[in-house]
């Protein structure tokens with residue numbers, strides 16, 4: 364996916380401040396929404412009443428994708444520490460490790476870590492995905508004091524983890540979720556995955572990500588994989604937590 368196939372939609376006759384600021388930041392064309400269909404555009408970004416959304420122009424594409432942390436809050440219930448994601452990062456009573464989420468994407472995992480009390484550095488290299496993530500964080504932050512407390516535990520960073528790793532402070536856990544399921548395995552319901560796959564395609568830096576993670580993590584590296592995928596490296600993980608569709612491979616460092 365190249366930037367030329369992506370534009371920012373101008374919803375009214377005069378562009379809004381948000382639209383103009385995004386245009387300058389992402390260096391994308393701003394196009395009146397009425398003209399988008401006739402141009403060869405694959406995706407457009409739009410600011411509407413729900414926030415910043417990404418929309419595909421493909422006929423069968425799902426509706427716009429927004430980062431919506433509000434819908435995630437119900438996943439953080441009483442039995443939260445029983446969930447594989449949290450077991451994998453080593454969270455337990457009295458322990459909330461610091462985390463570098465090196466492939467933050469739409470921020471679902473970063474948000475869940477922060478919601479249980481972890482401090483998270485969320486790194487995302489794709490500027491479009493990062494803009495969606497930042498917009499979702501800002502909207503959630505404004506909902507109230509409790510919401511702000513969660514978001515304040517997340518530091519967002521637009522960077523390539525492979526380049527940033529050597530400048531980062533050592534952190535207890537590095538979390539990696541670089542993999543996309545192949546297209547035909549993406550359930551229609553998983554709008555976020557559909558869009559990430561369409562926008563970014565498959566990642567090919569998995570092994571390098573693991574190597575870079577070793578230079579930052581002090582306690583463990585956690586790699587999210589599809590349930591039956593091979594390990595990310597020839598080195599076997601110390602332990603794996605298996606769920607119905609995914610698996611968390613944990614590389615213990617001490």
Ligand SMILES: C[S@@+](CC[C@H](N)C(=O)[O-])C[C@H]1O[C@@H](n2cnc3c(N)ncnc32)[C@H](O)[C@@H]1O
Pocket residue numbers: 465466467468469470471472473486487488489492522523524525540541542543559563566568572
């Ligand atoms: C499967 S998504 C992550 C989903 C995320 N765990 C969530 O909860 O939304 C993978 C993301 O990793 C990002 N990514 C891949 N390689 C990266 C790198 N070297 N540095 C930073 N981000 C990277 C991609 O741009 C993509 O957004």
